[in-house]
Each structure stands twice: as structure tokens, then as C-alpha cells.
Amino acid sequence: xxxxxxxxxxxxxxxxxxxxxxxxxxxxxxxxxxxxxxxxxxxxxxxxxxxxxxxxxxxxxxxxxxxxxxxxxxxxxxxxxxxxxxxxxxxxxxxxxxxxxxxxxxxxxxxxxxxxxxxxxxxxxxxxxxxxxxxxxxxxxxxxxxxxxxxxxxxxxxxxxxxxxxxxxxxxxxxxxxxxxxxxxxxxxxxxxxxxxxxxxxxxxxxxxxxxxxxxxxxxxxxxxxxxxxxxxxxxxxxxxxxxxxxxxxxxxxxxxxxxxxxxxxxxxxxxxxxxxxxxxxxxxxxxxxxxxxxxxxxxxxxxxxxxxxxxxxxxxxxxxxxxxxxxxxxxxxxxxxxxxxxxxxxxxxxxx
Ligand code: NAD
Ligand code: DAU
Numbered sequence: 001x002x003x004x005x006x007x008x009x010x011x012x013x014x015x016x017x018x019x020x021x022x023x024x025x026x027x028x029x030x031x032x033x034x035x036x037x038x039x040x041x042x043x044x045x046x047x048x049x050x051x052x053x054x055x056x057x058x059x060x061x062x063x064x065x066x067x068x069x070x071x072x073x074x075x076x077x078x079x080x081x082x083x084x085x086x087x088x089x090x091x092x093x094x095x096x097x098x099x100x101x102x103x104x105x106x107x108x109x110x111x112x113x114x115x116x117x118x119x120x121x122x123x124x125x126x127x128x129x130x131x132x133x134x135x136x137x138x139x140x141x142x143x144x145x146x147x148x149x150x151x152x153x154x155x156x157x158x159x160x161x162x163x164x165x166x167x168x169x170x171x172x173x174x175x176x177x178x179x180x181x182x183x184x185x186x187x188x189x190x191x192x193x194x195x196x197x198x199x200x201x202x203x204x205x206x207x208x209x210x211x212x213x214x215x216x217x218x219x220x221x222x223x224x225x226x227x228x229x230x231x232x233x234x235x236x237x238x239x240x241x242x243x244x245x246x247x248x249x250x251x252x253x254x255x256x257x258x259x260x261x262x263x264x265x266x267x268x269x270x271x272x273x274x275x276x277x278x279x280x281x282x283x284x285x286x287x288x289x290x291x292x293x294x295x296x297x298x299x300x301x302x303x304x305x306x307x308x309x310x311x312x313x314x315x316x317x318x319x320x321x322x323x324x325x326x327x328x329x330x331x332x333x334x335x336x337x338x339x340x341x342x343x344x345x346x347x348x349x350x351x352x353x
Contacts, residue, residue, distance in 0.1 A: 036073070133185045
């Protein structure tokens with residue numbers, strides 16, 4: 001772990017990426033971290049203000065779908081490793097506009113694989129292409145069972161199908177060209193810096209300003225929630241100790257029905273905002289369901305815990321309180337992302353629902 005490396009992290013200005021960049025920049029000063037991000041609506045350099053001047057960090061604005069740009073980038077930089085998080089990440093947006101997902105998540109990933117292969121051919125030693133993926137590639141569970149690394153792929157939304165496509169490409173470059181790769185598939189993350197299109201930050205923002213909390217269907221869908229900093233430590237563990245060619249599922253052993261999660265969140269918000277208990281819950285509005293809404297995700301994380309010794313460290317209530325406090329204390333960040341574009345997205349998604 002002591003030797004120098006130059007690591008390309010893609011999507012480092014996004015939610016999870018910014019936590020991963022911070023962890024690597026701060027904990028591994030011997031590594032040079034290059035953060036490549038297109039700065040879409042989801043990318044925000046405010047997420048990295050505290051580390052932007054550190055000597056082992058550099059930001060590059062660029063698009064992974066731009067093949068000549070990516071080729072040139074690899075020709076100019078001797079990257080030892082890639083940690084690939086850049087993606088279009090929101091299921092509802094993928095339902096309304098799948099092409100951006102196919103372009104970034106599949107074509108963009110293939111551009112990176114090709115450039116890496118070209119740059120590393122003849123010297124694959126100590127190199128690693130680490131692809132960050134999602135549990136959604138496995139499809140939807142019924143009431144029982146957990147996703148293991150052997151669960152057959154069964155993606156059911158344009159987002160999850162595009163992520164599954166990218167996972168297949170990464171494995172194909174490993175088997176066909178010998179590219180050293182590792183993949184992890186993680187469950188739902190929450191925490192600071194998450195764009196308020198996703199359930200938890202959206203609900204926090206709405207509750208704060210006394211707006212309805214839109215709960216899809218009957219709120220019975222189940223997700224397995226992991227605090228984002230725990231995902232970042234899992235990524236660091238897999239990066240340093242994962243076995244090449246292997247897949248690791250990452251999850252928090254923390255399944256909740258959406259409506260139960262929202263009730264816990266409302267209780268915390270009542271407490272923080274000095275409201276009477278039960279007040280925020282009155283904002284819940286059951287709305288038309290997401291088309292093709294996956295019922296349940298749940299992760300069997302025995303491989304990463306057993307083989308690599310990683311464990312989630314933040315309990316759900318504590319993590320949710322930390323998240324609420326961050327959003328309440330960072331009004332400037334929140335108002336800077338609740339732009340006209342966000343408002344028009346919100347209207348198109350939720351009006352008449
Ligand atoms: P995010 O939407 O918050 O951030 C994505 C980042 O990628 C943004 O900074 C964006 O600007 C950048 N980006 C998008 N298109 C790009 C392009 N063409 N070129 C360069 N940069 C581009 O996403 P997130 O929630 O932080 O997710 C990060 C990764 O983790 C994704 O690959 C996602 O599939 C995966 N993942 C997310 C979760 C979750 O719960 N959020 C769970 C498991 C896996
Ligand atoms: O499982 C990992 C995945 O988790 C990641 O790969 C995705 O990038 C990430 O967006 C997330 O996907 P989900 O669709 O599960 O997350 P989202 O926050 O959009 O929704 C969580 C649950 O809440 C889901 O069952 C849908 C529901 N929901 C969501 C929104 C935005 C609502 O009921 N109302 C809402 O307004």
C-alpha cells in the first residue's frame with residue numbers, strides 16, 4: 001500500500017464519488033488522484049471544496065463518452081488504476097430518457113476499457129480497473145432470499161439494464177483481453193451530498209419546506225440502505241485487497257420498507273425542526289407507482305465480510321440523523337442544487353402523479 005500510484009477516479013464530483021475521492025486523497029497522500037467528471041446536473045465541485053487544494057488531487061472536466069478525449073487522456077497520463085463511478089444513476093430519469101444511460105453507462109465504460117487496455121497492454125502488473133456497480137442488476141426479490149454474487153442478472157429498468165451491460169463489458173475485457181478488473185455491486189446509499197432526486201434527500205427537503213412527501217405505490221417496496229462513507233470504505237478495501245476478476249456484493253444488512261423509512265425520517269425531522277411528533281408524517285402522499293418498480297433488494301454480503309473483513313460501521317438511525325443534520329446545516333448547498341432545472345424536473349416527475 002505504500003508505493004506511489006496514479007489513480008483515475010471517474011464521477012468523483014457526484015454523491016458517492018466525492019466520498020471516495022476524499023477518502024483516497026486524505027488517507028493515501030502517496031497516491032495521485034485524478035478526478036474526471038463531466039459535471040452533469042449530479043456533479044458538484046462544492047462536494048470537494050475541503051480537499052481541492054491538496055497536492056495529491058487534481059480535477060479534470062471531461063466526458064467519458066468522448067472517445068478521442070479519453071484516448072488522449074490515457075496517452076498523456078500513466079494511470080495505474082481506474083475506479084469507475086461515472087454514470088447516469090437515477091431510475092426515474094432512465095424511464096423518461098434511456099439514451100443518456102446507454103451512452104454514459106455502456107459506451108462510456110467501453111471507452112474507458114479500450115483506453116485502459118491500450119495503455120496497459122504488455123504491462124498489466126499492479127494495474128486495476130475497478131468498476132462500481134449496483135445490486136439492481138440482479139432484478140427484484142420476493143419476500144424471501146438475498147442477492148449473492150452468483151444470482152443471475154435480471155435487470156428490469158433502463159438504468160439497471162445499462163449498468164448490467166457495463167458489468168458484462170468489464171467482464172468481457174477481463175476474459176478476452178486479460179484486463180485486471182474487479183466489480184462491486186452495492187445496495188442503496190444515503191448520506192451527505194446526495195442529489196435531492198433520490199428518496200431520502202428529496203423527502204428531507206420537502207419535509208423542511210412543508211411540501212408533500214411522494215411515496216410510490218403503497219410504500220411497500222424494500223431497499224437495503226448503506227451509509228455512503230461505509231460504501232467508500234468498502235471500495236477502498238476491495239481496491240487494496242479484492243481478488244482480480246472477482247465480484248463483491250456490498251450491503252448494510254439493513255432492509256426497510258419505504259414507508260417505514262419515511263416514518264423514521266419524519267420522526268427525526270419533527271425532532272430537529274421542533275415540530276410535534278407526527279406532524280411531518282401528515283405530509284406523506286401515496287402517488288402513482290414507478291413503472292416496473294422492483295419490489296425488494298437485499299444483499300448477502302458474506303463474501304466481502306468473510307474474505308476481506310469489511311463491515312458497515314454506521315447504524316441506520318445514526319446515519320439518518322447525520323444525514324438530516326447535514327442537509328439542515330448546509331442550506332447553501334441545498335439551495336444551489338434546487339435550481340430551475342430541478343424544479344422543472346420535479347414538476348415533470350410529480351405533478352399529476
Ligand atoms: P451521481 O449521479 O450522484 O454521480 C454521478 C457522477 O458521474 C456525477 O458527478 C456526474 O457529473 C458524473 N457523470 C455522469 N455522466 C458522465 C460522463 N458522461 N462523463 C463523466 N462524468 C459523468 O451517482 P452516485 O449515486 O454517486 O453513483 C455513483 C456510481 O455508483 C454509479 O456508477 C452508480 O451506478 C453506482 N451506485 C450507486 C448507488 C446509490 O445508491 N447511489 C448504489 C450502488 C451503486
Ligand atoms: O440499489 C442501488 C440503487 O439505489 C442505485 O444503483 C441507484 O443509483 C440509486 O438511485 C438507488 O435506486 P432506487 O431506485 O432504489 O433509489 P431511489 O432513491 O430513487 O428510490 C428508493 C425507493 O423509494 C424506491 O423503491 C422508489 C421509492 N421512491 C423514490 C422516489 C424518488 C418513492 O417512493 N418516492 C420518490 O419520490
